[in-house]
Each structure stands twice: as C-alpha cells, then as structure tokens.
Amino acid sequence: MRLCDLREKEVINTVNCRRLGCVADLVVDMKKGCIQAIVVPGPGRLGGLFGYDSEYVIPFECICKVGPDIILVDICEEKFLCECR
Known part of the structure; x- marks a missing residue:
C-alpha cells in the first residue's frame, strides 16, 4: 500500500x-524500513480554516x-495529541 x-x-x-x-503523514523507521506511526491533523483553528495547532501521532x-x-x-486521544511546532 x-x-x-x-x-x-x-x-x-x-x-x-x-x-x-x-x-x-507517516513516521518511518529508516533502518528497519517499517512504519512506526501515522500522523493525522488534530482539531483546527476555526474548523481548520486557519491551519492546525496539533496533530495525532x-x-x-x-x-x-x-x-x-x-x-x-x-487510542486515548489526549495521550496521542501533540502540539505542532
């Protein structure tokens, strides 16, 4: 896939x-060549109109x-919600 x-x-x-x-996006372990995590945009500012402050890893x-x-x-959503930099 x-x-x-x-x-x-x-x-x-x-x-x-x-x-x-x-x-x-995906987080990939380049040495092993396998997927470690998937990245999904988190709740956005004003419904995503002005971008996203966080993402789920x-x-x-x-x-x-x-x-x-x-x-x-x-998942427990709070545990995997990370702030974007």
Whole structure:
C-alpha cells in the first residue's frame, strides 16, 4: 500500500467512534524500513480554516484494522495529541 492510498482513508477511533480525519503523514523507521506511526491533523483553528495547532501521532500498534475506506484505531486521544511546532 502506498502513502497516497492511506491519505484517502478516514481514521476512526474505536473508543468513542469519533472521526479523527485523514492520514497526513507517516513516521518511518529508516533502518528497519517499517512504519512506526501515522500522523493525522488534530482539531483546527476555526474548523481548520486557519491551519492546525496539533496533530495525532498514532503508533502503528494502535491500528486495529485497515479497511478499503477507513482505518480503525484504538487510542486515548489526549495521550496521542501533540502540539505542532
């Protein structure tokens, strides 16, 4: 699967059935050549109109299932929400 295929998928948190958004980026271990985490933009300023202050960095182990249209994750959102620099 390619990054462009992942970007089209909606990320859903199975804990609260909340839609988090679409995959924006990946964190890759260059030595091992494997995905460590997916990055999803967090809640935006004024609905994302003025950009995003934070992002969800979701470890690969928290991904439950990758389907044809969605990616199911099992996370505590506060724990994986990081401030953008």
